[in-house]
Amino acid sequence: MIVAYNKPKNPILQKYIEGYYFLTNTSGELENSYLTFPNNYCIVTITNKCDIKFEKEKVVLREDNSQTCLSTIISNYKKPIQIAYFGNIKELTVIFKPLGINHFLENKLMSYLNDSFEIFExxxxxxxxxxxxxxxxxxxxxxxxxxxYWLSKLIPFDNSFLQTAINLLEDYEKNYTIQQVADNCMTSRQNLSKKFFAHLGKTPSDYKKINRFRNALNHFEEQKNIKNLSSLLLDSTFYDQSHFIKDFKSLTGKAPKDFFKNLDCTVGGDIKWSWT
Incomplete structure (x- = not known):
């Protein structure tokens, strides 16, 4: 399997798209599969001549020349998802930053979403x-x-309210509660959650939890060291070790030490997979 990861070249797209990659799985290969873990991005994937089966926390892609082009979107998952490839498959995946995809859609993001992967046209x-x-x-x-193509679809989207809320949620030094974030944004907690779901596909609490988890992954990549989890715990702003372990088990299915043993950070950008 070959994965060619790219950052957008266009400076306008850099504001909204974290990156994109072309994936090629050849027919001579045996099954290739990996686990992908929760994040706060909105991910759009396109395949051609491929049959896709959505199972519980697993997606299976098989070469099928009778199938036409298919696109899916996902913005909120709280458990690892296994992605398995069989046969000759080409895939294009675009990773939109939080709020990024809203700058291209005529309707609210929530109107395109379901609980997991949803057909996206x-x-x-x-x-x-x-x-x-x-x-x-x-x-x-x-x-x-x-x-x-994406530049041709760019439309105005006022995200100042939500961006302020996101900035507050990511301020782990002050560690705002969701109610405090709502108060700072001069709105109710209910309205804040409604806006988050409409344009991010998740709740503020889920966003904060996943962002903290992703921070830990980024610190791990920088340190290149799984032996000193105590240092990683402090750098990634978890409250304590029990909180650290609890969140990792919830989002990855494994304790931190076991999870980091198999984590692959080499694909590019914020892509962190575990090959199976």
Whole structure:
């Protein structure tokens, strides 16, 4: 399997898209699969000539030339998801920053979502354009077409309210409660949660929990050291060891030490997988 990860070249897209990657799984390979873990991004994936089966906390992709282009979107999952590939498969995945995808959608993000993966066809020309992108052999040309397409869909979106709330939730030095975040935003806790779900697909509490978890993963990558979990605990702003272990077991299914043994941070960007 080859994964070619890219950051957006266009400075406008850099504000809204964390990165994107082209994944190629060849027909001569045996099953390739990995676990992906909760994050606060909105992830859009496109495949062509591929059958996709959605099982409980698992997605299976198989080469199938009778299938047409298919796109999915996911913005909120609280358990690891296994992604398995069989056969010759090309995939394009775009990772939108928190709130980022709202700058391209005519409707609220929540109208495109379900509990897990959901079929995603936001524009009349969307699937045909993505099919063309997947067929382009020249990777630089494919990247150019992809970025120009998303630029053509850019629309105004006022995110000042939610961005303020996000900044407060990520301020672990002051460690605001959800009620304090709502008070600072001069709104009710109920309205704050409603806005979060509408445009991020998750609650403020889930956002804070997942962001803290992702901070720990980033600190681990920087330290390159799983022996000193106490240092990692302090750097990633968990309250205490029990809180650290509880959140990791909840979001990864494993205790921190076991989880970090198999974590792969080499794909690029904020992608952290565990190969199975």
């Amino acid at each position: 936001p524009f009349p020309d969307y699937l045909q354009t993505k099919k063309i992108i997947l067929s382009i052999e020249d990777i630089d040309k494919a990247k150019e077409v992809l970025e120009n």
